[in-house]
Every structure is written in structure tokens, then in C-alpha cells.
Amino acid sequence: xxxxxxxxxxxxxxxxxxxxxxxxxxxxLRSRAGRRYSVVTKGEDMGPRSILSKRLPDWSMGExxxxxxxxxxxxxxxxxxxxxxxxxxxxxxxxxxxxxxEPPLDVVGKELAxxxxxxxxxxxxxxxxxxxxxxxxxxxxxxxxxxxxPAQIFPKMDxxxxxxxxxxxxxxxxxxxxxxxDLCDALAGEGxxxxxxxxxxxxxxxxxxxxxxxxGMALGFEA
Amino acid sequence: xxxxxxxxxKGAYYDSVTLMLVARELQSMEGIEEASLNxxxxxxxxxxxxxxxxxxxxxxGQSDLLIAVRGDxxxxxxxxxxxxxxxxxxxxxxxxxxxYRPKSLDGALSMLPEANMALISxxxxxxxxxxxxxxDAGLHVMxxxxxxxxxxxxxxxxxxxxxGLLVMxxxxxxAVIRGVGLGFANxxxxxxVGLVAAxxxxxxxxxxxxxxxxxxxxxxxxxxGRDVKEEVGGITxxxxxxxxLCDEEIQVVVLIGKPPAPSVEExxxxxxxxxxxxxxxxxxxxxASGDKPPLYLCRELEETAAVAAALANGKDxxxxxxxxFKSYERLKEKAAPMKRKxxxxxxxxxxxxxxxxxxxxxxxxxxxxxxxxLASEMKLADSLKSRGHTMVDYGEDEFTQxxxxxxxxxxxxxxxxxxxxxxxxVGVILFDCVLGYGCxxxxxxxxxxxxxxARKKAGGRIAYVAYVCGVDADPQGATEQRKILEEAGxxxxxxxxxAARLACYIVG
Numbered sequence: 001x002x003x004x005x006x007x008x009x010x011x012x013x014x015x016x017x018x019x020x021x022x023x024x025x026x027x028x029l030r031s032r033a034g035r036r037y038s039v040v041t042k043g044e045d046m047g048p049r050s051i052l053s054k055r056l057p058d059w060s061m062g063e064x065x066x067x068x069x070x071x072x073x074x075x076x077x078x079x080x081x082x083x084x085x086x087x088x089x090x091x092x093x094x095x096x097x098x099x100x101x102e103p104p105l106d107v108v109g110k111e112l113a114x115x116x117x118x119x120x121x122x123x124x125x126x127x128x129x130x131x132x133x134x135x136x137x138x139x140x141x142x143x144x145x146x147x148x149x150p151a152q153i154f155p156k157m158d159x160x161x162x163x164x165x166x167x168x169x170x171x172x173x174x175x176x177x178x179x180x181x182d183l184c185d186a187l188a189g190e191g192x193x194x195x196x197x198x199x200x201x202x203x204x205x206x207x208x209x210x211x212x213x214x215x216g217m218a219l220g221f222e223a
Numbered sequence: 224x225x226x227x228x229x230x231x232x233k234g235a236y237y238d239s240v241t242l243m244l245v246a247r248e249l250q251s252m253e254g255i256e257e258a259s260l261n262x263x264x265x266x267x268x269x270x271x272x273x274x275x276x277x278x279x280x281x282x283x284g285q286s287d288l289l290i291a292v293r294g295d296x297x298x299x300x301x302x303x304x305x306x307x308x309x310x311x312x313x314x315x316x317x318x319x320x321x322x323y324r325p326k327s328l329d330g331a332l333s334m335l336p337e338a339n340m341a342l343i344s345x346x347x348x349x350x351x352x353x354x355x356x357x358x359d360a361g362l363h364v365m366x367x368x369x370x371x372x373x374x375x376x377x378x379x380x381x382x383x384x385x386x387g388l389l390v391m392x393x394x395x396x397x398a399v400i401r402g403v404g405l406g407f408a409n410x411x412x413x414x415x416v417g418l419v420a421a422x423x424x425x426x427x428x429x430x431x432x433x434x435x436x437x438x439x440x441x442x443x444x445x446x447x448g449r450d451v452k453e454e455v456g457g458i459t460x461x462x463x464x465x466x467x468l469c470d471e472e473i474q475v476v477v478l479i480g481k482p483p484a485p486s487v488e489e490x491x492x493x494x495x496x497x498x499x500x501x502x503x504x505x506x507x508x509x510x511a512s513g514d515k516p517p518l519y520l521c522r523e524l525e526e527t528a529a530v531a532a533a534l535a536n537g538k539d540x541x542x543x544x545x546x547x548f549k550s551y552e553r554l555k556e557k558a559a560p561m562k563r564k565x566x567x568x569x570x571x572x573x574x575x576x577x578x579x580x581x582x583x584x585x586x587x588x589x590x591x592x593x594x595x596x597l598a599s600e601m602k603l604a605d606s607l608k609s610r611g612h613t614m615v616d617y618g619e620d621e622f623t624q625x626x627x628x629x630x631x632x633x634x635x636x637x638x639x640x641x642x643x644x645x646x647x648x649v650g651v652i653l654f655d656c657v658l659g660y661g662c663x664x665x666x667x668x669x670x671x672x673x674x675x676x677a678r679k680k681a682g683g684r685i686a687y688v689a690y691v692c693g694v695d696a697d698p699q700g701a702t703e704q705r706k707i708l709e710e711a712g713x714x715x716x717x718x719x720x721x722a723a724r725l726a727c728y729i730v731g
Contacts, residue, residue: 091329098326103311192334199323 002054003039005075009175010037010049012070019059021163027056028163029065036166037067044201046076047177048170078175084145085187085221089195093187093221096214105130105212117219121155122164130212132164136171137216142223143174144184179205180213225256226296227276230303231263232288232310238346239627241313242288248314249302254295260306262625263287270622270635273607285624328356342405344368347393351375354390358382366392366447367406369620373454376447380458389462392447396423396628399430399443406445407630409659410696414439415535417467419460421446421480422507424573424618424657425524427692428719429479429505432528434694435717438535441472448574451483457491464491468498475534476502477527481578482509492518503531503540507575508582508597514541524579525718551724558728561714563686565650567591567726568643569614570636572629572666573692573719576655577616580723584612587727595619609643614653630662637673644677644685651686652677653726655719656704658693667691667704671711678712686729687713690722 017029017037026045029037038050039057046052051067052075059065085093100109108124108131117138120131132155139149149172157165170176176184179201186195203210242260249258257274261267263283272278276291283289292302325331332338341357343350347370354364354371358379366379371393383390391398397420398405402413409427411434418440420426426443433440444463451457460483467473476495483491483506492511495502501517505527511520519540521527526544533543567584571577574595581591591597594606595616603613606621617629617636629636636654643649652674656666663669667689674687689708693701705715716722 089333091327091333092325095325095327095330196323196334203323 002057003069003072004052004054006052006069006072007046007048007050007076007078008074009078010051010069010072015067015069017065017067019061019063019065022056022059022061025056027059029067030162034162034166035169036163043075044178044182046078048078048175050076050078052076076178078170078177078181080140080143080174080176080181081184081188082146083185083188085184086190088190089187090221092195093214093218096211096218099211099215100134105208105215108134108212108215112219118153118155121168122160124212125208128164128167128206128209129160130208132160132168133206133209133212134216134219136167137213137218138220138223139168139171139216140174140176140180140184140213141217141220143171144187144217145221177205179210183217224296225293226299227291227293228299228303229271229276229278229281229292230290230306231281231283232290232307233283234286235288235310237288237310237313239623239625240631241310242625243627243632244314245306245309248309249292249306252294252298252302252305254298255292255302257291257293258302258306259289259291261289261291263289264621264624266621267625269605270607288625328353328360332360339363340365340400342367343392347371350393351379354379355382358386358388358390361386361388363389364391365395365398365405365445366390367395368392369394370624373449376449377455377458380450380455384458384462389444389466390459391445391463394423394449395445395447396630397426397443398445399440402439402441404660407657407659407661408443409434409692409694410698411694412437412439413441415472415474416440416477416531417470417473417475418443418477418479419446419463419467420444420478421448421451421460421483422575422578423448424655424692425479425505425507425575425579427573427657427659428524428576428579429477429528429531431692431694432525432718433532433535436528436532436536438532442467442470446480448481451480451487451491453484453486457483457487460487460491461494464494464498468494468500474501475531476500477505477531478502479505479524479527479575480507481575482506501534503527503534507579516540519544523583523720524575525720551721554721554725555728558725561686561725561729563650563684563729565648565685565730566609567612567614567651567653567730568609568646568649569653569723569726570639570643571614571616571655572618572633572636573655573657574616574618576657576690576692576719577614577618579719580653580726581614583720583723584614584727587724588612588731594621607639609646615639630657630666632663633666633669637669640670640673641677644681647684649685650730651688651726653688653722654690655722656689656691656693656708658691658697658699658701658704660698662697662699664699665704665707666699667707671707671713674708674711674713686726687711688716688722688726688729689713690716690719692719 021028025041124130183198186198340363342365344367350368446459530540533540592613
């Protein structure tokens with residue numbers, strides 16, 4: 001195996017997992033308990049329950065695999081930082097709300113205008129529906145502010161896709177992907193270039209995911 | 224048989240780059256002969272009519288978009304639909320996000336709190352209010368947008384003056400701050416000269432001519448053409464000049480523009496005289512005359528540059544001027560074997576270049592008609608129909624509302640070159656190609672293609688004369704652009720003034 005490292009929350013015991021998605025640089029696996037695990041080849045794609053690998057294993061879709069990660073060093077901690085964002089960046093996150101006025105995210109924006117945050121679950125375009133990305137962003141921002149995420153905004157399992165629901169579970173627990181964690185760190189600091197880099201990196205998440213996540217964070221900061 | 228259709232999209236505003244990109248996509252469709260997307264301004268309706276589209280029944284206002292297509296009747300409907308679809312996600316404009324760029328002024332300032340200047344390039348009707356916000360945030364403003372009401376310009380400039388800030392524009396397409404070009408600017412060296420200009424391509428021409436003489440520019444402050452009118456009173460021009468006079472790095476001051484209102488000119492010259500710095504004043508065609516060293520009054524752009532370069536190099540400005548005008552005299556010999564009968568038709572992308580060419584031609588061969596004439600009686604009744612000697616400024620508002628400036632796209636001007644070439648009364652076609660950042664990547668190529676087509680029809684009956692305003696360091700490369708034109712049989716001159724003179728000597 002060409003595994004390099006793991007995220008700190010990867011379960012130490014050997015895991016039996018099923019290959020459910022195979023992308024260019026990511027393989028998503030599902031555990032018996034229904035949680036997502038991932039093998040990724042790029043450091044910036046590290047997230048909760050992830051392994052960084054030099055190359056993707058030659059696993060086929062639907063294949064059941066055993067993964068032993070106990071010997072791997074921890075190379076990523078998905079827990080969001082404890083430092084809240086600097087108020088200096090407030091004008092910047094205000095403009096992230098504008099993403100919701102532009103296609104294709106306007107469908108989410110219109111739904112939000114009706115006033116109910118939880119109603120955007122499973123809504124909109126994207127592999128992970130944009131409404132879920134927004135909710136995850138909202139949860140992340142709320143956690144970052146040191147507050148508790150209101151349980152009523154957490155969607156029911158059947159309202160969205162398996163992968164999206166899993167991401168929301170992580171966000172609710174305060175676990176995030178590296179791109180988001182880098183952004184949280186940058187927002188807590190004063191460095192412009194770090195912030196610029198992390199925002200660019202976030203925007204590269206999926207087709208609409210990055211923008212929806214940012215809009216959700218802005219809502220969460222202003223809640 | 225070719226059919227045509229014009230579709231009106233009510234209340235739809237798109238920037239001119241988007242409209243050009245979509246039009247190009249439509250033109251590449253099989254069965255489509257011609258396609259254009261323009262805002263329904265009076266001028267654009269007139270242009271469509273001149274292109275053979277039936278516009279008499281069109282019910283549209285200037286906030287509406289016109290999608291006009293001509294071609295095989297079976298594909299017209301599909302072309303209109305394709306245009307509407309493409310407008311939602313324009314070709315060449317990535318819908319996937321790239322590098323993060325702040326979208327609001329406050330957002331940008333949070334990331335760049337040390338910024339002290341904003342460049343505004345949005346539709347004119349919104350630009351004034353945005354400029355107001357920038358001034359409130361303590362920023363100097365370069366207002367690239369045009370179509371800002373003069374009342375707004377005056378209020379912005381008064382507010383800026385109170386705050387000690389500059390408002391460059393509206394309609395300020397070019398500026399250079401500490402050697403960095405903004406807007407349409409050429410890649411010229413930095414040096415001891417400071418410019419204030421109420422003329423965009425006038426600024427570019429002097430910038431380029433100075434570079435050709437080995438002299439660089441540190442700052443070039445654009446003011447927008449209306450600044451030197453009586454109503455505005457030269458607020459930015461005066462402030463810019465005062466700033467250059469106080470700047471120890473500036474050794475030579477250059478002023479450029481069409482002649483200001485008399486009271487404004489008087490004020491500007493008074494400030495200049497008080498500053499005691501060597502200066503070349505290039506108010507093109509201005510009435511003021513007589514040098515008062517170290518202050519030199521010039522009437523043309525290249526002359527202004529030659530005098531300023533001499534001042535910067537510690538040479539005698541009067542001799543430099545004399546040598547330049549002697550070189551113009553030698554153009555008569557060059558013109559002798561090129562003699563043609565007929566009128567000159569000038570097709571310009573640069574407004575000041577057009578103005579200067581008219582001024583020179585009027586002195587050599589008589590009055591010139593134009594859409595932007597020297598005297599009101601020489602105004603063309605229809606900018607699309609030439610009469611006598613005609614010089615058209617394609618950068619005028621009538622041609623740029625909802626359409627790319629000709630410095631960014633010469634398609635429309637190239638079409639005119641073709642049609643003018645079919646006029647048996649035409650002897651010379653004169654045009655410019657302005658290079659630099661923001662300009663079309665290959666303006667010479669666009670014009671050369673039209674010249675080649677025209678020459679096939681007109682043979683050698685017409686002489687083509689051009690000027691390439693640019694330097695080799697520009698993205699397009701001046702030498703390369705010149706070569707493209709020369710290979711198409713165009714005689715390329717070293718300055719706008721030279722090109723205008725050569726054209727006159729050919730028909731004179």
C-alpha cells in the first residue's frame with residue numbers, strides 16, 4: 001500500500017469498508033455503520049476519516065476492503081479551530097451572501113428568503129446538494145463562534161444524499177475538510193495572502209460547494 | 224435566400240465583452256451569415272439599419288437587448304435561442320470559480336486596507352455612485368466608465384478636492400501611476416516625466432513617442448475630456464498638475480488635451496508658470512502660442528513629445544521641434560510616387576488621434592467632415608455616411624454604447640474600411656492601430672484582413688496609410704503589428720501626425 005498518513009479521527013481498529021465512489025483523486029468508502037471514509041491523493045482533500053495515499057488503490061466499485069491504518073502517522077486533525085474569526089473580515093464574508101443571488105445558487109437563496117434554514121436541506125445543484133453545503137457552512141461558523149448548533153436545523157436522513165448527510169453529521173460535530181479548516185485559521189488571523197489562498201481553495205470545492213459553504217458560513221457568523 | 228430576425232430581450236443588460244463573445248458563437252453556427260447583440264440605443268438601431276436589418280417595427284428602449292441574426296431561415300430561431308442560453312453562461316467566461324477576488328468595495332478594503340485608489344469600470348449609470356463610495360472610503364478614483372452625467376462629475380470632483388483626492392475621469396481610459404499602466408496603457412519605461420492629460424489616446428501617443436526617444440514617464444494623470452470644460456473648471460487637471468509640480472522625482476511636466484475652455488487654460492498656465500519646472504504644453508490645436516522657456520507651447524502630440532524629450536535630455540527643445548517639422552517636410556518626397564486622386568477617409572479608434580489628424584488635414588487640404596469635428600458645421604449628418612474628406616472617431620459614445628470600444632475590437636471599423644474602399648471618390652484610407660494593455664491582441668491583423676479584401680476589389684486605386692501607436696514591449700508588439708500591416712500593402716508611419724500629413728500629401 002502507498003498510504004502516507006491519516007486523519008486523527010480514523011478508527012484505529014482494522015475496518016471493513018465498501019467502495020462506493022471512485023473519483024480522480026478520491027475514493028469514498030462506506031462502513032457498516034454507514035459512515036463515509038476516504039482515501040485521497042491530495043493533502044487539501046483530507047477531511048474527517050481520511051487517509052492520504054501516494055496513489056489511489058486499485059479497488060473496484062462495490063468491492064469490500066480491509067483497511068489497516070494503525071501504523072500510519074496522523075497528518076490531519078479535522079477538528080475546527082477554537083479561535084473565532086477576526087471582525088476585520090466581516091465586510092468580506094458579507095459579500096459571500098451574494099453567491100445566493102446568482103445562478104445556480106439562487107434557488108437556495110430564494111428558499112432561504114422564506115425564512116426557514118432547515119428547508120434548504122437536499123436543495124439545489126451539486127454532487128452534494130448546495131443547500132447541504134450551506135447548512136454545513138452555517139454549522140461550521142456557529143461552532144467557530146463557540147456556540148452550539150441548534151439541533152432543529154439538522155435535516156432528516158431521507159432529505160438528502162448519503163454523502164451529504166455524512167458531511168452534515170461531521171459539520172455538526174465540528175469536523176471539517178482541510179480547505180475549510182485552513183479558511184477558519186485564516187479568518188482567525190490577519191494575513192491577507194493566507195486568506196486569499198484559502199478562499200481560492202474553497203471556491204475550487206466542487207462546482208457550487210465552495211460558494212454555498214461560504215454563504216452558509218456568512219449566515220452563521222451573522223446569526 | 225437569406226432571412227433576418229431581430230429579437231428584443233426586454234430590460235436585459237450585459238457588458239459589451241459578453242455580447243461580443245455570444246455574437247461570435249452565433250456567427251460560427253452553420254447557416255448564420257451575420258449576428259450581433261447590442262443594447263437598443265438609437266445609434267445601434269441606426270447601425271443595424273445600415274447593415275440591412277429592418278428596424279422600423281422594433282419596439283425597444285435603450286435598456287433592452289437586441290439579438291439580430293441573418294442567415295438561413297431554418298436556423299434563425301435556433302440562433303436566437305442559443306444566444307439567450309449563452310447569455311446565461313457566456314462562452315469564454317468561466318462559471319467555475321477561480322482565484323478569489325473580493326466582490327465589494329468593503330470586502331476589497333478588508334483584504335487590502337493600505338489601498339489608496341480604486342479603478343471603476345461599470346455601466347455609467349451606476350459608476351458615479353460607486354465613485355462617491357470610494358471617495359468616502361478615502362480612495363483616489365480612476366473612473367474608466369463613460370456616460371456619467373456632468374453634474375455628477377462636478378459633484379464628485381468637488382467632493383474629492385475637499386478631501387485632497389483625485390478623480391480621474393469619467394471616461395478616463397488611460398493613466399500611469401509610478402510607472403504602472405492603468406486601463407489602456409503602453410508598456411513604456413519609467414522616467415522623469417509627469418503628464419496630465421484630458422485626452423486618452425493623446426496621452427498614449429505622447430507616452431509612446433517619449434519612449435521612442437528614450438524618455439520614460441513616472442506618472443500620467445488622466446482627467447477625462449470634460450474636465451477642462453468651463454462647467455467642470457479643470458478641477459482634476461489643476462490638482463494633477465499641482466501634484467506633479469510638488470513631486471521632486473518629476474523633472475519635466477507635460478500637459479495634453481484638446482484646447483481647454485479659455486478660463487481653464489488660463490488657470491492651468493498660471494499654475495504651471497508658478498511651478499517653474501520645464502514643461503511642454505500640448506493643447507492640440509490650441510490658440511496659445513509663443514514659448515516662454517522653460518515652458519513650451521505645442522500644437523501637436525509628437526511635437527509635444529519631442530520637446531519634452533529634449534527638455535528631459537538637456538537638449539534644446541526648439542531645435543528638436545525644428546528637426547521634427549523638417550522631417551515632416553520630407554514626407555512630400557515619400558508621397559510623390561504614391562499620388563492618388565480623391566478624398567481621405569480616416570477611420571480612428573483613438574479620439575485624440577482623430578482630432579489631431581483633422582487638425583493637420585484641415586491645415587493642408589481644407590476642412591474635414593467628422594462625427595467629432597473641429598467645427599460644428601463639419602459634423603456629419605450621418606456618422607455612417609462619409610462626405611468629402613471624412614474622419615470618423617469610432618470611440619465616440621454613439622459607437623460604444625453596448626458595444627466594445629474599437630481599441631478592443633475593430634470589426635466594425637474594418638467593415639467600414641471595406642465599404643469606403645468601394646467608393647470611387649476615395650483616394651486614401653487612413654487609420655490607427657492602438658496597442659497596449661486592454662487593447663485587442665491583434666488590431667493590425669483585423670485591419671490588414673480588411674485591407675487585403677478591399678485591395679482585391681479596388682486594386683491600387685486607394686492608398687492605405689496607418690499609424691501603430693505602441694512600443695515593442697506592448698503585448699501586441701509594435702514591430703510585429705507594423706509588419707502585418709506592411710505585408711498587406713499599408714504604408715505605416717512613425718506617428719499620428721506623420722500619418723495624417725502623408726495622407727494629405729498623397730491626395731494634395
